[in-house]
Amino acid sequence: MAMDSPAVEIIDLVKRYGRTTAIDGLSLRAARGAVTAVLGPNGAGKTSTVEICEGFRRPDGGTVSVLGLDPARPELRARVGVMLQSGGVPPAMRCGEWLRLVARFYAHPLDPAALLDRLGLAEHARTPYRRLSGGQQQRVSLAAAVIGRPELVFLDEPTAGLDPQARHACWELVAALRAAGVSVVLTTHHMDEAEKLSDHVVIIDHGRVVAEGTPASLTGAERQLRFRARPGLALDELLTALPAGSAAKESPAGHYIIEGQVGPELLATVTAWCAAEGVTADDLSIERRTLEDVFLELTGRELR
């Protein structure tokens, strides 16, 4: 088996729907045994990209290889687990029955009852799918994606609409998959999810990759000083007092962000300046940039 090929390799992918170009020269690589998060706003091309990898759609340009093979190859169906963004389960079918059915398509499946138990669905095994809450339905789909013991799992927005507890169960399962050596590719528009779960983050917008790297490399080592105060402070004066290379901005009104060599000196300068201005800095904190900040800088848009 060609273990040296990546889990997913996409080069210059193009996908059009009529006159709309949904994916516009996208390239990415998901390593084996790692969790890769594809991050982007609605309509960025996340689902189209994943569905091409799953073999549901054919690309209009570029090359895609999944476990070293063309995504259309039937032998991949047994080695790749899929969680669709929604639906996929007969509404009248009991969820335990659905998992037992899907299990029977594989030679070495997980025990459906144990899997339901792990995802906190044991008492719903006899409940028809349509009577489950949205979060429970998501977890049934997640269970069906892993029940065949795949090498690679695609999860399209696995935690959309989940309550915190269900989201945690999902995160734990993704961590367990990774620990067992399974490659995971997931899409999300939750930054915290990408930061917590993934080894590699690919940010896409308008069908292209705008940035990628580990969560730490994307957010950078740089820290920020943040505080709240009355709007309209004269930041120019503060800047002259700060070390060269520092930056200060008010965004949104009343929220101040100072970037640069954030250390004791800079902190002292800022608080002294506040005292001189007669303002109290509320919620003063030193933080790393978040993926949310990175995304905003790259695209000029909020993620959600």
Added chain:
Amino acid sequence: MTVNTPAPGPDLTPAGAAAPLPAMVLAQAGAEIRATLRNGEQLLLTMIIPVLLLVGFSSAPLVDVGGGSRVDFTTPGVLALAVMSTAFTGQAIATGFERRYGVLKRLGATPLSRTGLLLAKTLAVVAVEAVQVAVIAGVALALGWRPGGSPLAALALIVLGTAAFSGLGLLMAGTLRAEATLAGANLVYLLLLGCGGVIFPLSAFPDAVEPVLELLPISALAGGLRAVLSGGSGLPLAGAAVLAAWAALTLGLASRTFRWE
């Protein structure tokens, strides 16, 4: 020396491999049969309506059957209706909604191939038909039905009819919206029930339309089964040819136009 401790939760170590095709097909067919037998509307369509028609039209002089035994006239028509209700109406509606709910798409991501899925659907249709034939024949025999003719010829007609009606059902399910399939499949069912020689003999229609009605798949199946089971004839070639033509046309079109999403 190391000691193995059981890992918490299921063993997620990759071991992805497909089950053998027959096992997959049987699993899917079993799920489809259970879904049909559990669904109230499907049972009404496949069991209750045919049995009620059989009992009603065999007992009461509601139509002129031309002098023969009422139950001998009605039973073959009701058997044809049963085949149509399962292979066409039930399958069209179920498949249409499976497509709409993304079930067909999701199954496409499992090792069950499209061929395997179609085999499973065929197997499920045939199994439900076997139950229908047993129930209808049992009721008819209790009502005094005296079937004649070749059982093999009757079976051949049912197989051809199943292929023709499945093709028609999958053609609708694979191209129309689920709601349109639901409405259309019920409408076609009623029209064919009324105009296809199931209960009312085709001779009751004006002479000008009778040859056209004879080209309907339901007329070919009901008339053919009647010729074999009540008339004692061998395989009626004209009826068999009509069914084979419908099967080739609809299955061919369905395989070209079917959309899985």
